[in-house]
Amino acid sequence: MTARADTRPDPAAPPRAGLLIAVLVGSAFVMILNETILSVALRDLTVDLAVPATTAQWLTSGFLLTMAVVIPITGYLLDRFTPRAVFLTSLSLFSAGTLLAALAPGFGVLLAGRVVQAAGTAVMVPLLMTTIMRLVPSERRGATMGTITIVIAVAPALGPTIGGAVLAGLGWRWMFGLVFPLAVIALIIGARYLRLSSTTRRVPLDVVSVLLSAVGFGGLLYGLSAIGESGGEHPVPPWAAVVAGLVALGIFVARQLHLQRSDVALLDLRVFTRRPFSVAVATSVPLFMCLIGASAILLPLYLQTVLGVSTFASGLAVLPGGLVLGLLGRPVGALFDRVGARPLVLPGAVMTAGALWLFATLGTGSPLAAVIGIHVLLMAGLGLMMTPLMTEGLGSLPDHLYSHGSAVLSTLQQVAGALGTAVFVTVAALGSAAGAPAPDASGLRTAFVVAGVVGLVALVAATFVRSRRREPEPVAG
Incomplete structure (x- = not known):
């Protein structure tokens, strides 16, 4: 049996704990902002990329779908790898996706850039929450956790406003071009200072759980998002995606309950106890x-x-x-x-x-x-x-x-x-x-x-x- 990851708050927190949390918060803000920043640009994108509005909508839906598929895996990732490794991978993916989107010659490459962006974004908020729980004593944790409110709630709310301003003055490519250097700066600072003591454990990755999670959360989010759209055709009927997602989630939950008995669940549901x-x-x-x-x-x-x-x-x-x-x-x-x-x-x-x-x-x-x-x-x-x-x-x-x-x-x-x-x-x-x-x-x-x-x-x-x-x-x- 391997040792558990030691995630208790460190009473002797690193001297740069404030800087570490600031880098994580800033990085997460920029990344979450990208969830909604394109929402005001869809009409321009349909013209520039010569695609219908229902196709352009996938630039937002694809981002959210990728988030829904990747986030459930972050519990395993944060157990298996160090915070530094997870952070560097997350920012590297986001930076690469941002650059790819900024230089995209057509819709397909732009969509691929958005998916890569989302894969990096999905890991950041759980990493931020877990790091704060580790670094900050319980009596001061509330004030520090309050900064996450800016990331989770304010960034998506500001996305359309910032996107509209950039679109009016510079064009949609600059929505990514302005973000890219910020992501690279955060990556450099994180690579230099993000060094937290941690103990990882070699948890086997249950591929079946990953697939069930992808079908379950991805199908559910796709179906609900498609139902919420004002119109257009969908490759999979929204109701069918919701039903498939619910069935897959039911099987996923049953499998996690079984796997957590041996402490190898992809997403440990004992949190609900x-x-x-x-x-x-x-x-x-x-x-x-x-x-x-x-x-x-x-x-x-x-x-x-x-x-x-x-x-x-x-x-x-x-x-x-x-x-x-x-x-x-x-x-x-x-x-x-x-x-x-x-x-x-x-x-x-x-x-x-x-x-x-x-x-x-x-x-x-x-x-x-x-x-x-x-x-x-x-x-x-x-x-x-x-x-x-x-x-x-x-x-x-x-x-x-x-x-x-x-x-x-x-x-x-x-x-x-x-x-x-x-x-x-x-x-x-x-x-x-x-x-x-x-x-x-x-x-x-x-x-x-x-x-x-x-x-x-x-x-x-x-x-x-x-x-x-x-x-x-x-x-x-």
Whole structure:
């Protein structure tokens, strides 16, 4: 039997721990930004690359699909390889994909660059979470984990705004050309300073689990994303992909439960034996459904189709909320270190549900200032929830399950975002007038009502968050 990876927080953290975390956060921000930065460029890409809009959409869908396939494997990767090796591989892949995309002569090469980018991106957030859990003592972990809020929530929110500005002045290739030197700088700094003491273990890679994970999470995310698209033909019917994904996931779960008895599971599901982690997941799923589906999808649709706001102006309209979400990260994390999760998560859930129901009252004559104000309220509520939930959930785990817990959280966040998009966009389309080219005010109001119900589900789940933090207990093998 080989030794477990020693992932306990090091009381004598490296003197450059702050620099290491800053490099990881900066790298992850740039990488996650690329999830949504192309969303405003799809129309230009259809012209420049001579492809239909449904084909160009794969530049975003392919990125998300690759993320969904790779993230579940990160638990194994972080057990098997050192943080330094994982970081260098991640940044090298991302840099190579970025350069390939910037120089792409046609759609096929550009799509390949996006897939390579996503393969590197998928590993970074779990690596960041696990590194913070290792380097930072529990009494200061909340404030540090708050920085991850900037990466997970703000970067995707800023993507369309930054993309629109770059597209207006320079063209779509510069979306990659400006990012490439930043990625290379992060790679050089990481290669120089990212040296953490760690003990790896030679875990065999279960290829069957990898394939089941790819079919399960990839099929589910593809199907949900396809359902959420406004139209177009798909090589695989969305419902068939969802069914295949669910079946594969069922088999995947059964296999992991069997493999974890001998401590060789690809994704160790013993993380769910810890009640705080399970509660954090149950609350985070509706939270991310609303963050992606309602805030990033429904709200821009409302601004553009109902209020007639331009694409760039709609990106600016959601910018204040995105900034509020990012600015709350560290202060909320510091409060978590003092008072625990419940006093923060419960008010945040009330604010989130309230904002979603306020969105349902908007109509064709609503002032833009009111929309911005409600969005700020929504982002403030989400900001009170995200950092405490992640820190509470991961902090409840034994040290050897940190990497698997972060992989589970990251995977379910991707799936929840796709699920929220699929549900809300479908409801908006069904609630709109027959023959409408895009969801109208009535359809969007109905979708916001459904989002409000999802917000109430998050509120109910939040009532199970514990009042005080406790040290993690051993998990039975």
